[in-house]
Amino acid sequence: MHRIAERRIKIAAARADFLRFGHAETQSVPGPVAASWQRSFSAGVDASSSQAVFHSDLDLTGRLMRCSEPVIARLSDEMAQMPLSIVLTDYKARILSRSETDTTIGTLLDEVSLAPGFNYAEASVGTNGIGTVLESGQPLYIVGPEHFLEHLQPFACAGSPIRDPLSGRVEGVLDISCLSEHASPLMHSLVRSAAHEIERNLLVDRSQRQQALFEAYVRVDSRTRGAVMAIGGTVVMGNAVAQSLFAPDEQWTIHEHARYLMISPGQPVDEIELSSGKIVQIRGKRVVVGPDVAGIVVVVDIKSEPAPLPVRASGLALSPSAILHDVSSLLGKRASSSVVTALTAGAALLVLGEAGGGKVSLLAELYRQIVPLGRSVVFGAETLNEHGLQSLLGNDLVNAGARPTLYIFRNFDRLSAAVAAELDAFLVTREAHANLGGIAVTVSQPDLQADLVADRAYTSLLHHFETSVTVAPLRHRIDDLPDIVTRVLARRSGLRPATVSAGAMRVISRYPWPGNIRQLEEALDIALLTRPVGAIQAEDLPAYCHGGSPRLLSALEAGERDLIVGALHKADGNRMRAAESLGIARSSLYRKLKSFGITVTDS
Template identity: 60%
Template sequence: MQESADRRSAIKLARDTFLRSGRTETRAVPDIVAASWLRSFSAGVDASTAQAIYHNDLDVTGRLVRCSETAIARLGDEMAEMPLSIVLTDHKARILWRSERDRGIGRLLDGVSLAPGFNYAEDSVGTNGIGTVLESGRPLYIVGPEHFHEQLQPFACAGSPIRDPLTNRVEGVLDITCLSEYASPLMHSLVRSAAHEIEQNLLVDRSQCQQALFEAFVRVDARTHAAVMAIGGTMVMGNAAAQGLFEPGEQWAIHEHARYLMTSRGGPADRIELPSGRHVHLRGTRVVVGADVAGIVVVVSLVEAGSAVPMSQAPVLAPALQAGAGTAMGPETGAEMRAAAPVVAEQPTRFGDGRSLLWKRACAGISEALVAAEPLLVIGESGCGKRSLVADLFERVVAGGRTREFAAEDLGDLHAEEAARAAVTERTLYIVSNINRLDAEGVAVFDSFLAALAGSGRPVSVAATVSDADLDSDLPFRAVLSHFEKAVTVAPLRHRTEDIALLVTHLLRGSPGQRGPGVSTAAMRVLSRYDWPRNIRQLEEALAFARLKRPVGEIQPEDLPGYCHSGAQRQLSTLEAGERDLIVTALHDAEGNRARTAAMLGIARSSLYRKLKSFGITAA
């Protein structure tokens, strides 16, 4: 006991010295704690006044909480005699759940905001048994003066990361906190055991989705002699017919389109042209587990190129299958599939040029509506090129036509008389962007214009763009949808990676001082692997950023923003994004040598590897 008290006194003295000088000069402080103090200090955490940040947008009923309930209950029973609290956080150190049977410890923790909704990241409150666990990626036992913040000095905490057994990604932290006087090294062992139990529950939970997909695949395969494929997450399966009928590049194209059907609106049935020129029908079944779509099973049938079969006549399987539980399946060889469908740089002449099925289909639908002067609604995610595509295609298909463009927020100049004033001989297209942003006044103006246009007899037509995220809402814009005769969906960039090379070349040719293709093969690979959550607008920003770093010559991978190198399956915080960019820069400076990169960043190689995996950094 005396030895423990002496050690804590030495650590307290070392902490006071560190706060004054920024240095730790004693072996009494564990290396991992000293490193955490330094990170906390560098992040600007004030050891006496810092406050945890509150968030009200947490998923407190999701998969992690669901899989933790039994483990937390068991842990609470095992430690029922101790005045402690059990805390569960997400991967950003935000507290999802706190459980205790002693009201006294609960009141004390409320006093330091260790409560649901608050963020206990290291850059927010300094060294602690949650944020430091996430930073180090390992279980930790933080006692008394090892905490960076003064208000946390009375407490001891043992925390353990919770990893998804399949992806190895840290999903959250399980933490036990009590007053230092009740601290016991046993806490460290118990919290690790409980975290492991949660990880096993995550594995079982994930297997339910995989097993449901497998069972659906087996049922569909038993009913048909056609090619059957199942796609979900990182998993794909195919029967013997699928393997024998389609080459790897064709399989990849089917997988990609099946993923699109799985997440898009409407029935999961379609006809597509494969890279080889062959045509197939896809008839799909979405497999649902609880509220989540686990995957899709598709029956793939070859058709003759000239035999147009209306999709309304194509048999569609049941829209969804409810789930069972079971085992996992093998991973998709996605890299091999993508390699079979390489991205090849070409010389586009217009924005509307593209090679993907979804882009060609959108272009055909829009062009048809423009030629017929049908009121057109263009649907898609923000930044996917809806307005630019409509304007480009109108210029192509209507000789001598003109366009007038309006944003939904600024319809002051769009009056009912506008249609009547249009010249009889000049085809005019009015493009109104983002009508989902119309307020009640804007809807009234637009409705009046559309009504006047319908009865004017003038060669004037209208196209409006809308975000697909708002289609199911009750926003005011829905009052004008009855004026439109045709709707076309523009797919997001992540579902048409074949178009990225064409699009990159087009965007660069349109930038100041750029005369031709200026992207290296390696940089194009990086661009093609990224998901582009903000679509073409984000791609344009990335190229502008790269051009600032390399005004002439070919853009190289190191010129691209750090997020382009990230395959992380989660939204990174501002701090995480900054850290990711520093790592990418250091990797390039070290020519990909990870040992040198870790030394340059002043972190352990194990920490670097963990961050590379967490941020999805795959290229240097």
């Protein structure tokens, strides 16, 4: 014990000389540590004031996390009697997870920002058991004064690289940290053993997933003459036909849509229009390994572009592409194109999608563009259930023949049995008399299966409808947001000169909008109260817009989130000043930012 203390004193003296003169006698300093000091000094790391930088773009659901979790859980149980922390990072030294066996060590590590999201690269915080392991490519044991930063001196850490068994690439670092007085050389062998166990898990995981995806790809390719692609994780494969038929940007579009089909409910079959104007059909097969989807194999066929259909009510002939000039997203174009095709053909149309997704607005707007002299009449299920269909619809039908009309029934799935019977009679009459106008109904849910099993009243009417269209939620139509925001703002602000700043648009684009367009309208209404004219700034938007938390927050959490957003705005986005004003540690603030999904942007 005396020899260990004496050795640390010698290292501390050598470090002091190095910081003072730029060089020192390093016989008592391990070679990897001396080399790290030099790299840290050359990188401009300030030994007394440098801080770890926070990052939010972390992969918390990938292979590394999945394969490490059981090993870290076992290690935590085995070391429960020792006050230490187990840290997992990615290949950039960004901390993915931290588990501690004692709350005291967790509090101390918070103070030095050794917490999820922070970057412990050597170029940022100098010599340490994470960044130096990545720089040297070998397991290391860094104790006390061997750390370059002053505030890391109280700690000891043992780190080991985690390598992909097939490629040999370093995927991350496993680190065990504790106070220097609790340090033991056994930590070094313990962390290496655990890292090897994670590597074995990576090998099994990669082998099963990639092998399953590859085998499925080979099977489909062997019996298909057309374009075949396989997409899963970071793996993308395509046969020679796919490479010859589609340009790189077209391939990327197909890959991204295949990923969407892979996680969407229902059969992975769809038709999309590429940027070149090609219309392709994608037929996919999901590849499942255990409880997870490992990827998808798709067959892509080029279809002829549909010819524009004449508009029966007005005599105009408008193609979907001529109408959809302000729709950017692939899913938005697909839904709008399908609606246009159905309305121009006079088909009874069923439109599905999440509540607040703009289904009724989409129908009315497209009908107005197709039939400029036409009109849309909307009936809500609640009003119909209260007053009956005949009393509401009867008077309108008298004048319907004089002007082309589209009848829209909102929340079709909520009709009472009595109204459903009335609507059934109306649909039968309409099918016999084309001049009764167009018909479209909306259902605020993406999947009808549960209601079909439950035999709800409206399901008996589905045979009247010739086609259905699903309107994707706003979070899947990010490319359409600028146009949607412009239209919504124009309606809500009236003649006032109101716009949205670039900073506010970045906040809007990053928020998932679980309430869809209806929630976007409410958010812009609140912003207009704060800034009635001029460019809406990021801070004018409601506090929840600055968060992307996928979970429903409690009232207490929502209040805490609003306080944090307010503090950040008062501090002009400076996280350190915001943490001080809130009376919490900087690392605690960063964890809360991540938990609530709060992003800080410049306006």
